[in-house]
Amino acid sequence: MVPDVSTGSRSRGLLSYLFGPGRRDEHTDPHIVAAFAMPGIPDPGRAPLDQHHTLLSELADYLDQPVRVREQRTGKKVPQHVWHCPVRTAPGDRYLTDEEWAEVARRIVHATGIAPDGDDDACRWIAVRHADDHIHIMATSVREDGRRPRTNRDGQRAQTECRKIEAELGLRRLKPGDLTAAPTPTSAEQAKAQRAGNTTTAREWLRDEAYAAAAAARDEAEYFSILTTLGIKIKYRLGPQTGDVTGYSLAAPDDTNGHDEPVYFSGYNLAPDLSINRLRERLTAHDLTDQPTARTSGPGPWHQADTALRHLHTSLLYQEPEGGEQQDSVLQAHAAAFGELLHNTAATAPTPLRTELRAAATSFNRANRSAVRAEHQSATALRTAAKELLHTLGSDKDGGGLASLLSTAVLTLIALARWNEARGLRQQATAAHQTLAHLQTAYRQAAQPVLADLTSRTPSPHTTQRYATVLRAAIPDQATRILDDPSWPALATTLAKTESTGQNPRHVLAGIAQQRELDTADHPAEVLNWRLQHQTTERQAARARAATARPHRAGTAGTVPASATGATPPRTPQPGREVPRKLR
Template sequence: MASWDGFAPDPGRDPNASLKQLQSVLDLRVDQRGSQRRLKKHVWHCSLRTAPGDRLLSDEEWAEAARRVVAAAGIAPDGDLDGCRWVAVRHATDHVHVVATIVRGDLLKADIENDFNRAQAECRKIEKEWGLRQLNPGDGTAAKEPTNREKHKAQRLSQPDTSRQQLRDAVRQALAGAASEAEFFARLETAGVLVNRKVGPSGDTLGYSVALVGERDATGEPVWFGGYKLAPDLTLPKIRKRLALPAADRETDARPAAGTGGGRTPAGRRSPAATARLQAADTVVDAIDVLDGEPEHAAGVFQSTGEVLDALVATALPAQKQELLAAARAYERASRSHVRAANANSRTVRAAARAVLSGGYSSNRGPDGEAAATVLSVLILLVIAASRWHVEQGHRQQAAAARVAADHLRAAYRQAAAQPMAALRERGRQLPKSVRERQEQALRRAVPGDAGRQLLAEPEFDALAAALAEAEAAGHDPQALLARARSWRELDTADSVTAVLTWRVRHIAKLPHPAAGTGRPGRTAATTAPATPAAADPRRRR
């Protein structure tokens, strides 16, 4: 399609031209440097591709795109007569390959430092100018992608993920809620990961690398990945910064969370896993308020929330793990930006991650299912808020990643909420007529007009009515609970508003697990007359 001077041999069109001739003219400057000055790697290669759905570009447009990219990358800057030699070859309707030798006409090596980012920036300009699909610009904070060799190796070994991705997951889960550097490394070793610490003359650890057991290179040595090769925030200095705590907080945060139930009654009906998840839900709700403050505090919350997700992945049963793992992997991109994260507001969130790990494995049944649905519902809320915060900050990559994470969290929520929601719906259908009518009236007063009538018509209103009746029997005002539940950020993205309100009402009122059963309610608290309304919760909620 194009070349450095427009006269390069073209074996694709000219029957008298050969690939050997093309190679010779491209390597001319390389050969002129001589064997003593020969570069170890002298070939530069780049592919340019349009997105599915984009219009077909003409040969002239592909030629212009190639010229602009090699100029931006430093291969052949505009107006530089000593630029490198290059050609662009069209392999299909949607892409071309650009190949160059990086020796200039003055026999110096081309300045291609940061060529990838400069080429990508030029591609974003071309997309906008030519009306093509616009990708989100990178900001240098993304984790390194697996190489093609790593992907092919994973396919050859029938592994679902590359070694790099498996190790990244292992390091993040080991870091979740860790109280010290020693605990972090101990968790890695317990997980069956090989750990190689770089120790200085003083005996201090200067860095680390990890490898999978049984993974060997051609020489038989383990295939090591340093922290930075996994993700920018997994270097040892970044990990130490996250683990840093004031002396007054270190002893408290180092202790595992006690399964006291967080003041909920009756605590004895909940497993440690359920108790820890409900405590985490409280913490996440409080953390959402921080997003309206200083950017560095919001960034700290986003970073530590990733640890809660990693802790949920580590303690999920196999049937639940797939969606949670996909959510955690997507969110890790949203948790990292150029905004410097502050530790002040992230300590409590990291402590919640530690409590989740201490609580152990969780199922989707009984109290565990209710607690899982509750914490996932508030995590969805925070991730949506994170996406909007990143949009306001101009972080398009992070905003897109947060939206993907929210989708996976919704799928995980639907799995967790299925059984306890079915039990609540059954209880709601069996409420005495007078009790149900009171809840309907409370909803109409809290949500007047068409919006309230729409909520009453939703299938999940039976579950919401059961939650309101139980809260009323416990001394709460149903209308006030609904008003508070609606004030927790937005509801526009909910698949079912009444389902979300059900978990928010139960969470605010600190109701015990709804016992499953299809029999008559009988003498349950939900059928008794409402008690005197309890005092309003003094904690502020946005």
């Protein structure tokens, strides 16, 4: 059961909608099921057609009477005096009778402070039903005694009451809200998108683009620059004293109102973590010394991101039992950086993978919004690796680096979902599982051609059998599952490549098997293949770094190397050797 509280200023306009045919003729039999005073209250839905509009006006005036009295007494107009709360059952729930909906309405107005039980001076309200699965509760937010009702946190209180009603009426139990959900598009926004032939509303499109821009940006200026290049209009809110930016709003291209003016949405109204303050916390944590720079050598960007993700995965698996809020803040920061990694991976991956990766990034936006405050400075390494995907010249010639990264991302996401579940963050955990479905599909798309190529280059049967014997000795408990895995031939090829670099296959297999248990892996040979490839790349990178850092033999201080002048360097005496005299 889903309540959705909002406010407005036109009682007559809302009543016309509630008792009208709807925007797409979807309203059937509109009628009042409950009210603050049922006997004698006009019901336009059950009146003859020739009296319909007259009764609408009478009902609006009747509900507005306390509002008009207050305005006459104070000499000021009451702002946003119309309180509106649709309440909808979940798909698949049973049909509720008018009597049951009436009880739901009475409990909602009591819980939200609109009309507490037994309060004769409470606000005037009605509940209208015009469909099988929902009602609309409308109230005017001035009490009979002229005071405004105490409706602070009314949306949260309505949610809490709905959870109780679901249990009592045997309805589907929805997840409790935590005030971190992004605002949903209004019915007017949805209808506008349908008329324009768009699958998403302007609000949703702006939200997705803002998240992607935040993932790519290195600072606040670049964030707004990226949005501008997309044709998005930006309106800044400036402080009256300092002139500093204290907020911003975005408008989609060609999205205008009836006056041909851009329709702006503030960052907070797109999503709580897109407000200017939350953005600054994330962007300023990315220090200038950690900015990505173009690379032409060393491990590729996919490998670097994979390494950073493996560290996060290990942290999630081995959390301190008494880590408390500090540990949660660190892990929440890494979850935010993981979201940026998904967005940047979607932007740079091969085209066939981008649809699923974008869907994964969009789903994870909800999983990342949490009441846990993130300590963004602690996730610098992962965030830098995520931005390297956009600012690095490296390439992934065979696709193995990306496939390995996505394999690690799947494992990390599973661990993040469990972390959310352990802390009672049910909405975030559900969003993480939705993300997982898209991410697993993208992984299969990336991994299949790589594994097929490795399989086509499987070593000779004799060599493959030798590796099987080595495997049984190194990982006896899992050997049968690994050898039965369809990806075993691909792993054998990777073992051959590893052995060619001078590594002992048995020692390597034993080492990578200890990185994490294999019992829960559906395809243990695949898991070992990516671990082995990653370790080999790390080994090669370490050797390259060591060679670069090794000091070169040079001349003594104050001398010029021969290569710099073209002259022959002077000969110096060697210990125990005499310099021959020059012959005359």
